[in-house]
Amino acid sequence: NAGVTQTPKFQVLKTGQSMTLQCAQDMNHEYMSWYRQDPGMGLRLIHYSVGAGITDQGEVPNGYNVSRSTTEDFPLRLLSAAPSQTSVYFCASSYTVSGRGGDTQYFGPGTRLTVL
């Protein structure tokens, strides 16, 4: 059981380049999400998905796209990278959208992105 995996671990982009951060989980979790971590700001939600084919915006969605074609995968796309997107990105998943709000989320190891 690999849990939540993310690739790449590190990436350097130039302004205007595009790329996709990959996220996969093998726990059959319904809920997946992307966060960015910036110094002094904790983690902020970018996009989330409650199941295959369903996505929605979080707190800071601008500049990012997502899709969820399978239960396992939830890629995050940067269409035109900007220096403000320099951050550490974490993918997370949890088993169920239970309505109780107490489900444990499992995080991947992160992708450190630098945009020059």
Place this chain on the structure above:
Amino acid sequence: GDSVTQMEGPVTLSEEAFLTINCTYTATGYPSLFWYVQYPGEGLQLLLKATKADDKGSNKGFEATYRKETTSFHLEKGSVQVSDSAVYFCALTLGGGATNKLIFGTGTLLAVQP
């Protein structure tokens, strides 16, 4: 809006010292409360949680009690070790649709010296 406030770090302690990291929250409804820990170079992992008032979460010697009257969820440990050095995040989720959205505090860096 809904938010989490936790004490700023870094917190520097000697091994075997008592640890408290304060966390308070503002939320509509009845949130679930979490402490996540991030060890150097790693992702976040759940340390403990509590889903209703007066619940106590505990794990690895850490404890936190959900206090609705003071809207707090302070993290405590009686005797810290060097291996506890990490960043600790307090967080909450709310009931209702898309209930798994975590709202995080800014994190508190703990450094334990031998």
